[in-house]
Amino acid sequence: MPEKTGQRPHSAADTPLGSFDDVEAIVRLEPRDQKRELRLWLRLLTCANLIESEIRQRLRIDYDMTLPRFDLMAQLYREPDGLRLSDLSKRMMVSNGNLTALVDRLIADGYVSRTTDTNDRRAAVVQLTKAGTLIFSQLAEAHEGWLRALMGDLSPVQIQSLTQDLAQLKRSLIHRRQD
Amino acid sequence: MPEKTGQRPHSAADTPLGSFDDVEAIVRLEPRDQKRELRLWLRLLTCANLIESEIRQRLRIDYDMTLPRFDLMAQLYREPDGLRLSDLSKRMMVSNGNLTALVDRLIADGYVSRTTDTNDRRAAVVQLTKAGTLIFSQLAEAHEGWLRALMGDLSPVQIQSLTQDLAQLKRSLIHRRQD
């Protein structure tokens, strides 16, 4: 692969002998590890996949619940007055059209309701039912327990530090993504 | 929610006055933050989602390529002799049946080939074609660039530290998951 940055590994031959400045330049311009970010991404993805598949499996086996439904209910649980579909889709980071069928299935289960916003008849407001709230509070407790168990080899300090660093990463991602 | 751990918040009433040991016990048994692990998971998930949707979008717009296909090719790229479907499914952390159709589509694109293992006729060996290798090497370079840009607000040290900490998390997850 050709160098795009204009930087290239410096060899001793590039460097006039006897100059301290040039010695430092060698260090400063040392070929950077081009794969640092890739490695971080792959590791992040592995961790996310491991947690996700574990949670998915336990939701299914212990509670006959799927992860997308759980995620949707989790968002509604914190909003007693319900959420518009578009807000829900932003928070869940899934496409808008995805939610229509997902909400339909949760309505069929009796866990959520869908009503038309009185002020804006374009908008649908989705809300957790009493039954949904009851079920979810049980799910949520189990869910937290699973996570505590899965991360059991990390100290509270490590967890907090990781959370902090990921906040920084998150800021960079939001800042640097296109539009 | 009832306490399951047997621990509960200590109040002054629990503590005989005038004992240093008991004062320390208050600190030691201070009600732990029950949501630390949940917060870490949610932040991890947010970061993963942000990166994934960005990569997905760019693959589609710039290269008419989907993320699952890219991921599959990425695995094969590092294995010039190809991989069995079952190994591929383990590495990609997706279900076995998922790959059948995915490989079919990549074969239709001309990017991979599927042959029967000569020693074990149950096994299918999937391999990147010449065209697939060529395309992927271009994709991979762009992909690395996107990641570098997305993480541009983090210093190399931060990236490496995050990568390290995630390695620790990964170990815990593997160690603690069921079976």
Place this chain on the structure above:
DNA sequence: CCGAATTATTTTAAGATTAAAATATGATGC
């Protein structure tokens, strides 16, 4: 050698996901 257990893959059915197009409603400028 043969039957049983194991392993590798495919098939199936249901669900989840996306992007893009279509539909419906609201808001704004004139």
Place this chain on the structure above:
DNA sequence: GCATCATATTTTAATCTTAAAATAATTCGG
């Protein structure tokens, strides 16, 4: 008022995904 643009949701087609059942091939104990 009305045309136009914007916003909110649904629909559509294709792909992806999973879990479970089915199929096919291998291994292994006796």
